[in-house]
Amino acid sequence: MNMDKFSFYKEHPKSCDPKDFWGQVKRTVNGKPVSKEQIDMIVEAAAAGLLLDSEDVLLDICCGNGALTNLFFERCRGGLGVDFSEYLISIANQNFAKETISEYLLEDVVEFCLAPKSAANFTKALCYGSFSYLEHAQAKKMLKALYDNFPHLKRVFIGNLPDRKLIKLFYGDTPVEPQLANDPGSAIGIWRTKEQFVEMVGSDRWKVEFRRMPENYYAAHYRYDAVLIRL
Numbered sequence: 318m319n320m321d322k323f324s325f326y327k328e329h330p331k332s333c334d335p336k337d338f339w340g341q342v343k344r345t346v347n348g349k350p351v352s353k354e355q356i357d358m359i360v361e362a363a364a365a366g367l368l369l370d371s372e373d374v375l376l377d378i379c380c381g382n383g384a385l386t387n388l389f390f391e392r393c394r395g396g397l398g399v400d401f402s403e404y405l406i407s408i409a410n411q412n413f414a415k416e417t418i419s420e421y422l423l424e425d426v427v428e429f430c431l432a433p434k435s436a437a438n439f440t441k442a443l444c445y446g447s448f449s450y451l452e453h454a455q456a457k458k459m460l461k462a463l464y465d466n467f468p469h470l471k472r473v474f475i476g477n478l479p480d481r482k483l484i485k486l487f488y489g490d491t492p493v494e495p496q497l498a499n500d501p502g503s504a505i506g507i508w509r510t511k512e513q514f515v516e517m518v519g520s521d522r523w524k525v526e527f528r529r530m531p532e533n534y535y536a537a538h539y540r541y542d543a544v545l546i547r548l
């Protein structure tokens with residue numbers, strides 16, 4: 318595994334200003350935080366995919382610093398964000414936690430889903446810009462656990478997945494080693510085709526719908542979103 322993973326999660330955010338929320342999670346273009354319009358596009362797309370409404374309780378898997386999570390919690394009853402980066406969870410707790418409405422927990426997301434400590438009745442779940450960083454077997458376990466251990470969960474939005482078929486549009490003429498596309502520790506994580514994604518979800522638990530972001534979204538040309546709907 319590429320050890321940069323640890324500097325990306327654990328060290329890079331500490332090099333940013335404590336209020337540079339998008340820089341901390343590398344939501345940047347040419348080193349600059351993306352615009353509010355880009356963030357709004359993400360929120361609209363995920364809220365639409367989740368059919369998020371004011372009664373929903375949301376689980377944000379790999380919530381990072383909570384800056385994105387908070388925009389979803391404002392549209393529902395609130396919920397819980399889980400992430401294993403101590404620094405990012407501390408930023409989330411300092412800036413976005415609200416007692417009983419929005420909480421942030423420091424834990425590995427797969428471990429959390431396998432043995433959830435929170436009794437909250439989550440109705441929707443989000444995993445944005447993060448699924449590709451989970452080890453393959455761990456990610457499969459998590460998808461199963463989301464179905465088995467969260468019976469009220471109706472929809473899961475897994476956003477910003479790198480599309481294996483479109484990898485050349487990202488790397489251009491730079492030769493790409495096959496193992497790079499399968500490395501959860503690389504800068505982009507594991508690249509998967511939609512067919513590979515469906516195979517790992519399995520057909521007996523979730524129906525999968527795919528979506529693309531509007532063309533003016535900065536990563537629309539090489540990423541897709543998936544909505545899992547409980548069968």
Ligand SMILES: C[S@@+](CC[C@H](N)C(=O)[O-])C[C@H]1O[C@@H](n2cnc3c(N)ncnc32)[C@H](O)[C@@H]1O
Binds near residue numbers: 342425450
């Ligand atoms: C690119 S950031 C995205 C954060 C947030 N979802 C957003 O879109 O702003 C990826 C996040 O995944 C988290 N992460 C990766 N693997 C994880 C794991 N196994 N358990 C918990 N968090 C994990 C990292 O700590 C990091 O905060």
